[in-house]
Amino acid sequence: MRKTNLFKGSIHTILLKLLESNDKMYGYEITQKVKEVTRGDLKITEGALYPALHKLEAEGLVDVEVQQVDGRLRKYYKLTEKGQKETVSKLAELEKYLETMQTLLNPKFS
Amino acid sequence: MNKKLTTEQIEDIYLFVTKHVEFYDVQMELVDHMANGIEEQWKENEHVSFEIAFNEEFKKFGVSGFENIQEEKYLFLKKRYHTMIWKEMVGFFKLPQVIATVLMVYLIYLLLGLMEIGTLSLFYTYLVPVVLLFIIAYTLYQYRKYRRSKAKLVFQKILYKDYVAIPLVLFNSLFWRSVSTFEKVGYMSEYMRWITAFLMVVFGLYLFVTFIMIPINASKYLDEMHPGYKQLGKI
The missing domain is CATH 1.20.120 (Four Helix Bundle (Hemerythrin (Met), subunit A))
Structure with missing residues (x-):
């Protein structure tokens, strides 16, 4: 199964959720974290991750903080207030979707 | 102690990235990303050369490389x-x-x-x-x-x-x-x-x-x- 395709539309929700539970994160850390949590089942590709992060940034859902680490600059992303609200509604949306899928896949005939 | 990139190697990555991406915040995050990836590879195997590790890491960005990231950033x-x-x-x-x-x-x-x-x-x-x-x-x-x-x-x-x-x-x-x-x-x-x-x-x-x-x-x-x-x- 092409696992990555399944999650394509939900990348923004995944990112928001990750940032909600991790204060601030940088790009590479996010790819590693997703791999770790899903035990390698889901891989966010680099080519999709950054445009998604930049989109969240442009929409004001995340804020950026820059720190110097090991002689290079590291760009951290963290949720803004608007981003926190958006996370709640996006998660609710996703849950609703999963519920619908559940009923579709396991219809209860009564 | 894990093997780290030298200043020259970071500079090499930077030169490569700036050829494809013009916005400096994106440049620095891609340099950092590539650097993290290479150092992560060295954790597994210290003897991989910088060039090979670099190419391996860049491949992960797919066929369009950094192009797609640059273009989308421009739109935003x-x-x-x-x-x-x-x-x-x-x-x-x-x-x-x-x-x-x-x-x-x-x-x-x-x-x-x-x-x-x-x-x-x-x-x-x-x-x-x-x-x-x-x-x-x-x-x-x-x-x-x-x-x-x-x-x-x-x-x-x-x-x-x-x-x-x-x-x-x-x-x-x-x-x-x-x-x-x-x-x-x-x-x-x-x-x-x-x-x-x-x-x-x-x-x-x-x-x-x-x-x-x-x-x-x-x-x-x-x-x-x-x-x-x-x-x-x-x-």
Whole structure:
């Protein structure tokens, strides 16, 4: 199964959720974290991750903080207030979707 | 102790990234990403060469490499440019400026009434090279002033290309199209004179904002659009 395709539309929700539970994160850390949590089942590709992060940034859902680490600059992303609200509604949306899928896949005939 | 990249190797990554991406905040995050990936590979096997580890890491960005990231960033940035220009335009309108603007519109309206259509196009024909020369001279001056700051040059380039040069070309073609219509009719109605005067003043104001006002505040906008601009100077 092409696992990555399944999650394509939900990348923004995944990112928001990750940032909600991790204060601030940088790009590479996010790819590693997703791999770790899903035990390698889901891989966010680099080519999709950054445009998604930049989109969240442009929409004001995340804020950026820059720190110097090991002689290079590291760009951290963290949720803004608007981003926190958006996370709640996006998660609710996703849950609703999963519920619908559940009923579709396991219809209860009564 | 895990093997780390040397300063020269980080510099090599940086040189590679800057060839494909022009926005410095994206550059630095991609450099950091590549560096993290390479060091992660070294955790597994210290003996992998820098070049091989680098290529391995770059492959993960797929066939389009950094191109896609650069293009999408550019699209998101455009929205920021629009808000920035809009805010500057609105901020310009304080009482004295409003009066000056209204006066300008009225003045041009009067002038248009005095001029024959032929005189107007002749006047415009002379005006074009003057404006062009000024724009070229001022652009060169800005370039000399900012040539040390790549970030500012990129900021300016987008501003001048998308928000000065293209609108100028559009305005020019709109002007000539209107003139040829007026020539067919033979005169300009009262109503058209007002509209023309208004459009000319608004466009002049727009150019003033995009061409002069925003570049003056470039540093402020740069840090808003590409965070980390202030830190950049410290490295």
